[in-house]
Amino acid sequence: xxxxxxxxxxxxxxxxxxxxxxxxxxxxxxxxxxxxxxxxxxxxxxxxxxxxxxxxxxxxxxxxxxxxxxxxxxxxxxxxxxxxxxxxxxxxxxxxxxxxxxxxxxxxxxxxxxxxxxxxxxxxxxxxxxxxxxxxxxxxxxxxxxxxxxxxxxxxxxxxxxxxxxxxxxxxxxxxxxxxxxxxxxxxxxxxxxxxxxxxxxxxxxxxxxxxxxxxxxxxxxxxxxxxxxxxxxxxxxxxxxxxxxxxxxxxxxxxxxxxxxxxxxxxxxxxxxxxxxxxxxxxxxxxxxxxxxxxxxxxxxxxxxxxxxxxxxxxxxxxxxxxxxxxxxxxxxxxxxxxxxxxxxxxxxxxxxxxxxxxxxxxxxxxxxxxxxxxxxxxxxxxxxxxxxxxxxxxxxxxxxxxxxxxxxxxxxxxxxxxxxxxxxxxxxxxxxxxxxxxxxxxxxxxxxxxxxxxxxxxxxxxxxxxxxxxxxxxxxxxxxxxxxxxxxxxxxxxxxxxxxxxxxxxxxxxxxxxxxxxxxxxxxxxxxxxxxxxxxxxxxxxxxxxxxxxxxxxxxxxxxxxxxxxxxxxxxxxxxxxxxxxxxxxxxxxxxxxxxxxxxxxxxxxxxxxx
Amino acid sequence: xxxxxxxxxxxxxxxxxxxxxxxxxxxxxxxxxxxxxxxxxxxxxxxxxxxxxxxxxxxxxxxxxxxxxxxxxxxxxxxxxxxxxxxxxxxxxxxxxxxxxxxxxxxxxxxxxxxxxxxxxxxxxxxxxxxxxxxxxxxxxxxxxxxxxxxxxxxxxxxxxxxxxxxxxxxxxxxxxxxxxxxxxxxxxxxxxxxxxxxxxxxxxxxxxxxxxxxxxxxxxxxxxxxxxxxxxxxxxxxxxxxxxxxxxxxxxxxxxxxxxxxxxxxxxxxxxxxxxxxxxxxxxxxxxxxxxxxxxxxxxxxxxxxxx
Numbered sequence: 001x002x003x004x005x006x007x008x009x010x011x012x013x014x015x016x017x018x019x020x021x022x023x024x025x026x027x028x029x030x031x032x033x034x035x036x037x038x039x040x041x042x043x044x045x046x047x048x049x050x051x052x053x054x055x056x057x058x059x060x061x062x063x064x065x066x067x068x069x070x071x072x073x074x075x076x077x078x079x080x081x082x083x084x085x086x087x088x089x090x091x092x093x094x095x096x097x098x099x100x101x102x103x104x105x106x107x108x109x110x111x112x113x114x115x116x117x118x119x120x121x122x123x124x125x126x127x128x129x130x131x132x133x134x135x136x137x138x139x140x141x142x143x144x145x146x147x148x149x150x151x152x153x154x155x156x157x158x159x160x161x162x163x164x165x166x167x168x169x170x171x172x173x174x175x176x177x178x179x180x181x182x183x184x185x186x187x188x189x190x191x192x193x194x195x196x197x198x199x200x201x202x203x204x205x206x207x208x209x210x211x212x213x214x215x216x217x218x219x220x221x222x223x224x225x226x227x228x229x230x231x232x233x234x235x236x237x238x239x240x241x242x243x244x245x246x247x248x249x250x251x252x253x254x255x256x257x258x259x260x261x262x263x264x265x266x267x268x269x270x271x272x273x274x275x276x277x278x279x280x281x282x283x284x285x286x287x288x289x290x291x292x293x294x295x296x297x298x299x300x301x302x303x304x305x306x307x308x309x310x311x312x313x314x315x316x317x318x319x320x321x322x323x324x325x326x327x328x329x330x331x332x333x334x335x336x337x338x339x340x341x342x343x344x345x346x347x348x349x350x351x352x353x354x355x356x357x358x359x360x361x362x363x364x365x366x367x368x369x370x371x372x373x374x375x376x377x378x379x380x381x382x383x384x385x386x387x388x389x390x391x392x393x394x395x396x397x398x399x400x401x402x403x404x405x406x407x408x409x410x411x412x413x414x415x416x417x418x419x420x421x422x423x424x425x426x427x428x429x430x431x432x433x434x435x436x437x438x439x440x441x442x443x444x445x446x447x448x449x450x451x452x453x454x455x456x457x458x459x460x461x462x463x464x465x466x467x468x469x470x471x472x473x474x475x476x477x478x479x480x481x482x483x484x485x486x487x488x489x490x491x492x493x494x495x496x497x498x499x500x501x502x503x504x505x506x507x508x509x510x511x512x513x514x515x516x517x518x519x520x521x522x523x524x525x526x527x528x529x530x531x532x533x534x535x536x537x538x539x540x541x542x543x544x545x546x547x548x549x550x551x552x553x554x555x556x557x558x559x560x561x562x563x564x565x566x567x568x569x570x571x572x573x574x575x576x577x578x579x580x581x582x583x584x585x586x587x588x589x590x591x592x593x594x595x596x597x598x599x600x601x602x603x604x605x606x607x608x609x610x611x612x613x
Numbered sequence: 614x615x616x617x618x619x620x621x622x623x624x625x626x627x628x629x630x631x632x633x634x635x636x637x638x639x640x641x642x643x644x645x646x647x648x649x650x651x652x653x654x655x656x657x658x659x660x661x662x663x664x665x666x667x668x669x670x671x672x673x674x675x676x677x678x679x680x681x682x683x684x685x686x687x688x689x690x691x692x693x694x695x696x697x698x699x700x701x702x703x704x705x706x707x708x709x710x711x712x713x714x715x716x717x718x719x720x721x722x723x724x725x726x727x728x729x730x731x732x733x734x735x736x737x738x739x740x741x742x743x744x745x746x747x748x749x750x751x752x753x754x755x756x757x758x759x760x761x762x763x764x765x766x767x768x769x770x771x772x773x774x775x776x777x778x779x780x781x782x783x784x785x786x787x788x789x790x791x792x793x794x795x796x797x798x799x800x801x802x803x804x805x806x807x808x809x810x811x812x813x814x815x816x817x818x819x820x821x822x823x824x825x826x827x828x829x830x831x832x833x834x835x836x837x838x839x840x841x842x843x844x845x846x847x848x849x850x851x852x853x854x855x856x857x858x859x860x861x862x863x864x865x866x867x868x869x870x871x872x873x874x875x876x877x878x879x880x881x882x883x884x885x886x887x888x889x890x891x892x893x894x895x896x897x898x899x900x901x902x903x904x905x906x907x908x909x910x911x912x913x914x915x916x917x918x919x920x921x922x
Contacts, residue, residue: 346820375822388813392640392835398814402821452817 007034008177008210009058009095014070016053016062016234027053029234030070037177038208040201042221042242044257045231046471047442051214055180059097060087074178093123096171100183102163106155112139113151116170123174138169142199160334161192165199172203179203180212185220189333189498194542194556197223216471218261219501219544222246222551230254242548260476262501264528264543276487278326278508286360288322288345288460288492293354295337295344295516314340316516316572317354317588324459327486327493329507329524331500331539337516338496342462345494346378347371358460376406379453383465385445389437395448396433399423402456418455426451426481443474447481454485462494467502479506500543504528512536514601515571518591522598532594534559534575534606559609575603643839646916653912656905663902667720675700676711678718679869683709695890704890707883715871716895720902722872726786726856727849727906733791735845738798739837743829745799746806757803760796768793773864781867786859790852801844805837839917846910850903857899873899 016028027050035041045051057068058079072079074095079087091097099105107115116135120126126134139147142165155163164184171179181200185193201224204211213224221228222242229239230253238251249255296311315337322328330338343349345356347363355362363374379402382388389398399419403410410418420430426447437445446466453461463482467475483506485491497503503510504524511521512535520533531537534557541557559574573580576589579602589602603609648654671677682705695704695712703712745756772789779785809815810833818828857874859865866872873895880892 348816348820372822372824375820378820380817380820382813382817384813388817390814390818390832390836392838401818401823405822405824449817452821 007036008075009035009212010071010073011054011058012071012073014054014057014068014072016050016057017067017069018063019065019067027066027234028057031229031231031234031236033229033236033239035178035210035212037210038204039227040204040211040213040225042213042215042225042228043231044215044218044221044228046216046257046473049231050234051231052182055097055182055212055214059091059095059180060084088122092119092171092176093174094176095178095180096174096176097180097182098164098167098171098184101187102160102167105167106163108155111152111154112158112166115166116151116173119170119173134173135169138173139166141172142166142169143195144169160188161196164188164192164196168196168199168203172207172209175207176209178210178212180214182214183216184213186215186217190500190542191333191538191556193220194544195558197544198556200224217544218246218257218472218546219551222546222548223544225548230257246546246548256473258546260473261546262472262476262479262499262505263545263547264501264504264540275327275483275506275508276325278323283321283323285321287324287358289355289357290321290345291319291355291357292317293319293341293344293351293356295340295349296352313516315344315351318513318516318518319354320511320518320521322460322492322494324492325486325490326509327495327507329503329510330494330496330513331498331503331510332513333498333539335515336513338513339464341513342380342464342494342496346375346380346462348380372405376402376456377459378462379456379458379460380462380464381446381449381453381466384469385442385449386437388449389445391437394434394436395428395440395445396423398437398448399452399455402452406456419451422451422455425485426454427477441474442470443478446470446474446478450478450481450485454489457489458491460492460494462496464496465498466495468497468499475502482506500528500539512539514575517572517588517601518599519575519589519601519603520599521591522594526595526598530598532598532600533603534609535603537606557606557610559606575601575609577609578604640838643913643916647912650912650915652908656908656912659901660905660909663720663898663905664724667717667724670717671714674702674711674714676714678714678871679710681709682711694888703894704888706879706891707888710869712876712891712894715876716898719871719873719876719895720898722783722866722870723853723856723874723899723902726783726790726872727853729787730790730794730852731845731848733787734794734798734848735841737791738795739802739834739841741795742799742802742804743806743833743837746803747810747825747829747833749807749810753803757800760799763793764796769859772859776864781864783866783870786856786865790855794848794852798841798844798848801840802837805840806833809833809836843910843914843917846906846913850906850910853899853903853906873902 011034012032013030014028014032015026015030018025018027029050031054033041043051043054053062053066056062057066058072058074060079060082062068068080070080074090077086077090079090082090106112110118113132113135116138117131120131120134124131135151136148139151144150144162144165150158150162150166155166158166168184179200184200185196188196197220200211203209211224213221215221225242227239227241228245229236230245230251231237232253238245238249238254245254246258249258293315294313294317295315296313298309299312301308301310318337318341320328330341332338340349344351347356347366351364354364356364358374358378363371366374389395396416396419399422400415403415403418407415416433420433423430423433428444428447428451432440432444437448440448449466466482467478470478479502482493486493493506495503495506507524509522510524510527512519512527512533514535520527520531520536527536528540531540538557538559541554545551545554572588579587579589591599591601594600676682682699682701695702701711701713703716705711706715741756741760745753771793775785775789815828815832818832823831853873856865856872857877860872860874861878863878866875876895877892877899880888880895883891
């Protein structure tokens with residue numbers, strides 16, 4: 001039967017070479033594949049594997065120093081032979097592309113409607129009225145709430161998820177036969193990701209649009225794809241049906257990818273290093289105790305002659321304790337205040353209210369000098385490994401910096417020796433000592449960041465999305481390193497992440513934040529096996545699992561409504577509609593002990609919430 | 614024993630790897646890109662030659678910049694033309710002074726004005742801007758409003774008043790130019806510092822307990838160097854232009870010392886008598902020098918910001 005269907009997109013022996021000062025670099029080394037109508041084909045691979053470049057070449061978007069050889073046949077034309085004018089007839093109309101970052105792929109100074117009109121004006125000869133009708137139709141189809149009003153708004157007025165929907169609506173305007181999605185959900189929160197993926201799946205089924213999905217996330221692949229290609233170093237190492245690849249991978253690289261992918265439904269991977277159990281006799285009272293911490297930022301509101309300020313409650317009354325040697329995972333979507341909370345624990349952002357007690361003594365309100373002596377034991381690892389290292393310093397001087405501050409009596413050569421030992425410990429080669437950050441890979445730079453945080457042998461390390469920017473295989477190694485370091489130095493970790501599957505691997509306890517407040521806090525096992533709060537349930541159900549059978553049956557929970565603005569006083573009552581009238585009086589949903597050690601914020605039953613939508 | 618053996622092996626290993634790989638810094642990368650820019654590279658050589666001639670050239674000439682060749686005084690149009698025989702390679706001016714020596718002397722002064730003025734501007738501007746940007750808030754407000762006030766004063770006015778009050782000398786010129794040239798630099802540096810200070814590596818340094826001034830000197834200033842170097846290379850010719858303008862107006866440098874601007878001014882006055890060499894030689898030096906500086910500035914900008922090309 002497959003013989004009868006003619007593929008709409010065919011790539012034959014495509015090679016892409018980049019001409020760089022260091023010589024030619026071959027990014028794609030001869031790949032061939034085809035996409036049939038109405039099919040979703042996935043290209044999976046880690047960063048630098050050349051997966052995006054294949055489609056950039058097809059769209060004529062290769063960088064100037066790039067050369068493509070081979071054939072890319074789309075609807076009977078070889079795209080590589082077309083002139084720019086001819087290509088313009090094809091791209092955007094019959095073949096369109098969605099990019100990773102929805103903020104940068106929309107023009108900031110044009111309204112949504114203007115941008116959508118631009119596409120139709122180029123490719124169709126509809127009059128203005130029918131163009132607008134078409135735009136409205138699509139804005140509704142991608143389910144943007146209050147779509148008509150949104151059409152006259154500018155991109156910055158929309159949330160990330162909505163922008164990505166606009167991008168999808170724009171690319172679907174001319175009913176293309178092929179939609180290329182380059183990491184369409186990587187920059188989005190899990191719940192939004194689930195909705196975008198559902199939307200794309202629906203478009204595929206209803207319009208018969210073929211989708212080429214490029215991503216590094218095996219979970220997304222499992223949900224979406226019919227066939228997939230695993231790419232590495234510019235070549236396909238394995239290709240086949242989704243089920244075949246997931247259940248019977250042949251190549252060791254595919255195996256490795258599947259193994260290093262943290263799974264929310266099964267925390268025990270083959271190569272998993274065991275978390276060391278915590279001494280439960282300690283309460284954490286005299287280690288780290290955070291009590292009712294609030295961080296408010298004043299936001300200026302325009303309007304009126306005098307600008308008004310209202311507080312943005314980034315963190316609104318969070319309390320927790322941490323035991324020595326314990327990892328507390330803090331999860332939540334973007335804007336929930338998890339990074340602000342971490343920085344207020346370290347006093348990098350002073351809390352507006354509440355106390356942070358370290359080793360039994362409060363540290364908020366201390367002077368810079370007094371804080372400096374505490375900083376030795378309190379360290380932080382940042383999200384972006386490259387941005388967190390000074391580009392003009394060698395990695396050794398970056399690692400050495402805390403030593404210069406806290407142990408100025410040591411000689412240069414002694415310091416160097418300590419740095420070398422720490423580099424060994426975190427798995428960096430000793431002869432990289434004089435390298436600069438931009439010469440190392442993301443994973444290596446993150447090891448440098450960890451080495452810098454660990455060099456004073458601190459008691460508490462905060463990892464702020466420390467593995468989020470890394471490839472899955474590197475991510476797995478960094479997590480193992482953290483688990484080992486924790487066992488070795490009896491280290492406590494606050495592990496902040498938006499990725500629930502990763503947090504599960506490393507955390508003893510987990511705290512779920514929603515708009516600056518804790519909605520659920522429990523032992524790691526409890527929270528995944530037995531989530532109570534509807535928000536936690538929604539989050540967990542939205543995480544894709546790298547298993548096509550489970551993934552395609554599973555239904556994610558969707559609580560109606562967009563994420564409210566944290567400045568809205570009713571925002572906290574999204575899950576407690578029944579007490580909404582109390583919002584004015586300053587009432588907040590309270591944390592109740594559901595079972596020993598398992599705290600849940602007040603909420604309505606999930607059935608009621610779902611029915612309300 | 615086994616453990617010890619292992620340790621010994623690792624010590625031996627690390628001894629074998631004793632020569633660590635030398636890293637390539639961003640600075641070295643930038644220099645690599647700069648060297649690939651032909652126009653800038655040639656400009657560097659031309660400028661070096663110009664400087665060399667300016668300081669060692671006078672030794673070649675039997676005339677210095679102030680001695681008057683009485684035989685030629687008042688008769689420059691007929692007898693003062695450039696010639697090898699009487700030793701006036703570039704001819705003489707109306708007074709009978711040797712243009713060759715005067716051009717070289719003027720080159721020295723003009724380059725010094727450009728370079729010293731710029732050094733003052735860079736040191737003051739970078740520190741001022743970095744401090745204002747890093748501390749932010751009220752400090753920033755006060756410091757930058759002060760700059761705004763200074764900028765709103767017409768500097769040419771003040772310069773002229775300075776010359777009138779304290780007399781015309783090189784030092785007043787340096788002070789006057791230095792007084793006003795640092796403000797643009799301070800503004801640019803402050804803007805850059807504002808974006809730098811929210812970078813994670815600055816936060817990492819704060820979390821590591823590094824003090825504010827160490828952060829400014831160790832992390833902020835080195836990361837500003839790229840933009841400072843570019844701006845500096847464009848500032849030198851601007852200061853030279855400014856000095857020439859002041860000298861052209863008849864203020865500025867005091868006779869018998871001279872500068873490019875003063876020489877061009879004199880040459881332009883006598884152009885109707887057919888003594889074209891009095892204008893063309895200083896002008897050629899002036900144009901060559903400025904071209905070199907601008908080309909170098911351009912090359913540096915491309916080298917430090919490869920994405921912007």
